[in-house]
Amino acid sequence: MHSIEIGLQIILMFFVLVSLHEFGHMFFAKRAGILVREFAIGFGPKLFSYKRGETRYTLRLLPIGGFARMAGEDPEILQVATGQTVGVRLQNGKIAQLFTDRFERLPNLLVGEIEDFDLEDRLFVTLKVDGETHRFDVLPKAEVVSEGKETQIAPKDRQFGSKTVFQRFLTILAGPVMNVLLAFVLFLIYTLAAGVPTHIKLGTIEAGSPAAQADLKQGDVILSVNGENIGSDSNRLVELIQNSAGEPVRLILNRGGEQIQKEVTPVKLGDTIRIGTALGFETRRTQAGEAITGAWNDMTYMTKQILVGFKKLVTGDFKMDDLAGPVGTVKFTAEIASAGVAPMIRWSALLSLYLAIFNLLPVPALDGSRLVFLLVEAVRGKPVDPNRESLVHFIGFAMLMLLMIAVTYNDILNLFQG
Structure with a gap:
């Protein structure tokens, strides 16, 4: 291939x-x-990334696994602090986006200093704007934008x-x-x-092996061994061969629709007793x-x-x-x-x-x-x-x-x- x-x-x-x-x-x-x-496939640097709904789907460089990163598994880190100057975008009077930087030139933002906030339980931000304090509710799916990166907040009930x-x-x-x-x-x-295996079929025959010397051919189908019907039981076949080192084993084979008889003498090849052929199966539809x-x-x-x-x-x-x-x-x-x-x-x-x-x-x-x-x-x-x-x-x-x-x-x- x-x-x-x-x-x-x-x-x-x-x-x-x-x-x-x-x-x-x-x-x-x-x-x-x-x-x-x-939702990531792989680890390390991102190769491809797109966001659908709340989840970002990424393909990463190292193909050694993946992960589904859930809110609350690691400490929630948002770059928001009391005394910080931020820009917020409102939606129906509630905060939909909170920008921690690069907000000076963005349109339709309310800029102020954070006096108090809670983005997990009570979902609010208190801002000091032009000397006046205003309290705003935060939408459950609001985003914090830092250095151009958007991070959706995770209220406690979403963690x-x-x-x-x-x-x-x-x-x-x-x-x-x-x-x-x-x-x-x-x-x-x-x-x-x-x-479904029905009979054992011989595969590749090793040159000079007992199977080759006995004139066994690739594709021969084994019907019986020493008078015992084998069917598709390869474990039994191996057992019979390994118990017959130096002794002839009588095989009844089907070769091209004709039944023939052969004798092969197993020998020790390497660490096991074998006749020197690979095994496959003749099958029928399952x-x-x-x-x-x-x-x-x-x-x-x-x-x-x-x-x-x-x-x-x-x-x-x-x-x-x-x-x-x-x-x-x-x-x-x-x-x-x-x-x-x-x-x-x-x-x-x-x-x-x-x-x-x-x-x-x-x-x-x-x-x-x-x-x-x-x-x-x-x-x-x-x-x-x-x-x-x-x-x-x-x-x-x-x-x-x-x-x-x-x-x-x-x-x-x-x-x-x-």
Whole structure:
């Protein structure tokens, strides 16, 4: 496959996985009435940005994730202070925009000095204009404009922390749930596209291997092994071969519609006992019920494998080469994309499932850790100190970034070393 097409597939896959995850956060945040300031794909400098409604949508340089920035998750910082001279634009007698600078030449502004203000609870600003004091109400969606940048105010009832524990829990959980749903849909599409295996079919035959010496051909369909019908049970086939080192194995094959018999003697090749052939499947069209069952079984199996991998991380039973950062993931994804659309769909499903499970781990800075803090709040009846929680998430994020740098460095070394 052309490298440009592979690159576009990788970009599309990353965009869909991250977008759906962050869409889950944003959708339930807006349903709860939380102000979502930014919906971003990637981190770092902005490449593209536009604003629709209350939310700014951005595409950023570093393709290592994304975020839905909600009001109140971080301390609300607006460049407004008592004694400051500002310009305000009124709408029906209420403040719609407040300019902290560059307002001298703007038309239709009321200029004055702030004597008092509250932009979260009571929503008012008291201005001293030409020696007289005036109190103005502030619209709930008013904007503060500083250095040309517009920031919508966030009243308390629009901030993340003001919502119930259940609403916040649902908002955080929605991201991983969207990835689980996407994984199931992709596994379902793959199952429908790949078909239901009926028999094992031989793939590439290694030159000089026992399979080549026995005159096995690519495309031969295995009907039975030592008199035992195999069907599509590749695990049983491998078991029979590995238990027959140095002993002839009798195969009944279908070659071009004709049944033939061959004998092959497995030998030790590398670390395993093999006959030297790749395995594929002969398939039939998948029925709807079979597709749902197959997709569920595939997702369940992959979930177990992912959890086994995370367990090795905890126990330390892994090597650095077992981990893959962005560089390694892109390299492996490119190899899969070159194999065809169906393998790419299944790989995308696996990555979506991995993203969901990884984010649900109780690791600081991940969604799982935030859910733990919400559960603690539900049990205690009061939230954990926001400053302490922020510190925990910051430390966790820093540790994840250090791990990412180490893994990426190892990926690059492996890439140059072939």
